[in-house]
Amino acid sequence: MESSPFASHFADLKPLLEVTGPAWLQSARERGFHEFETVGVPTTRDEEFKYLPLHQLTEWKMAPAHGATLDRQQVAKLTLGEIDAITLTFINGQFAPEVSTDDLLPDGVFVLPFEDAFLAMPETFEKWLGKVATTSQKLGTTNDDRFIALNTAFLQDGAFVYVPKNTKVVRPIHLQFVSDASVSPIAIHPRVLVVLEEHAEAVILESHVGQTGQYFTNPVTEVVLGAGAQLEHVRYQDETDVAVHIGNLAVHQSENSVFNSVVAQFGSAVARLDATVWVGGSNAETWLNGASVGRGEQRIDNHTRIDHAVPHCQSFEVYKTILDDHAHGVFNGKIFVYQDAQKTDAKQTNQGLLLSPTAELDTKPQLEIFADDVKCTHGATVGQLREDALFYLRARGIPKKEAEALLVYAFAAEVFEKISEPSIQAAIEARLFTKLA
């Protein structure tokens, strides 16, 4: 075990954290801190981090996150531009009202920073916080929640979204997390809690972008979907090219709910996302889509986990990775089908596109099935551009280089076509285009 840089942060911040939020939260922080410190910063000897060296976390002399100010224009340039959305912006983990919007929301809908949410909905908060992002009580021999525990230890500010039953939020909700480490390396632990009650509907864009410098960001998002609720969740990551981003997206689905996730991973020196879905109600539908682009020395890891705990549920998963130069990617897709989860229909697809002989993608589908009447398939392909498609484009007059770029773009863009909100889709595709240029 490496020595953790977070003990001193915890000691320094303790007086401030203790006076933030309700009392039960402070004991949750203490538990989280203890849980993390017991295991510490992972090394490649830890099964779940086998391919992910995280030397930055111990080498950097990180300070706890401190406030920074950015104006609207700077933020718009970093993130996806001016998207018409109910927007909450956090800079280095702190709510920034000057670059957020103040909207009149439908009755009972809350889109709030934690400080206000602690007061507005204390019971909902206590009921769900920390209950979704956890693998305790779940199957698996390598379950590892250490970064979630670390996030909880430093839980201070974050975004809270609540949609009451039978309510549809028509405008998208944009939760944007901007990091700026211009002074020194910092550690940031953003948190999001989303609760959609029965038959509620919403579209949430969660973006993580960086202005400058070395920083470690450790965002945790928890999503609770009531019966028949529908959430489209788009997660866009474009941190600075020296940042370390270790993200968790954990979802709890009730019966008849639909969770539609689209993930875009473009930035960071080291980026990891664990997208974890607990399917706890029958006839629920889960869609996990992701596209990542890695260049230079980037490391991009996508880990998905779907727990089918009940019968008659469907999950569809498509993850694509484009790697150039010396970039290294990992896809690990776990599907657990519990003994009771008969008639589960799970389909997992993973495709990699390698643009250089020195790029590497490790892909590991992991299906653990304990029910006998289920349909589970997985397929993984890693390859180069399709020759027939390239020839077709060239035969129409498109020069080779342009045709190749178009096909690479199309490979990832296919994933973003799943986004229903045209402005978000167009903005992400435009960033993809820039990233590939």
Added chain:
Amino acid sequence: MLTITNLHAKIDEKSILKGVNLQINPGEVHAIMGPNGSGKSTLASILAGKADYEVTEGSVEFEGQDLLELDPEERAAEGLFLAFQYPVEIPGVTNTYFLRTALNNVRKHRGLPELTMSEFTKHIKSKVEMMELPSSLLSRSVNEGFSGGEKKRNEIFQMAVLEPKLCVLDETDSGLDIDALKVVSHGVNSLRSPERSVLVITHYQRLLDYIRPDFVHVLIGGKIVKSGGPELALELEADGYSRIEGELAVAA
């Protein structure tokens, strides 16, 4: 416009074309007919620049240039168009984006300014109608989920948009019902002009009822063994390829 001289080609050591000679002048419509495996599609692929084939002997001259020296995109820009027998599906690239990119590259090569989105929309409008393409197909990914007939109509639509000098149709009639065949033929016929030539490659005479050729050539065993006027196609329709194959055997 196109002069093919003593063209020999092989794929994976297998010799396919064994001395093809063909001369196409501006405004002419030629048909090449032949049984399966005679080398028809190989000839089309070589003209378009597909890399799988190796030309071992002979030459192809297009508009005074050595065609075989050009990349596929240069051939297209110079005015050669191949309507594919099996149009390729390209998920993630919309038909409109693809075609505008293609057209603007071709225009750039010809020294013409690029078209803006609205100019492009205007340019393609009548062609979309002529090919009876539902406008939804324009915003969908190239050929993805298109029916067989839609794919072939899309090929001719692209041809109409790119306005080539030489149109090569590789078994465009295969898999088409009679209505689709009429639409496709109408599209091709509307492009006929004294400056533009057409090379129709087909197994069956049927398409030639709608696209009347000036010359018909029979390709068997990698060679053009017989040439004639449109009546030759009717003879083939009546007697099949076996009679010509028989004549050849006797002559040998």
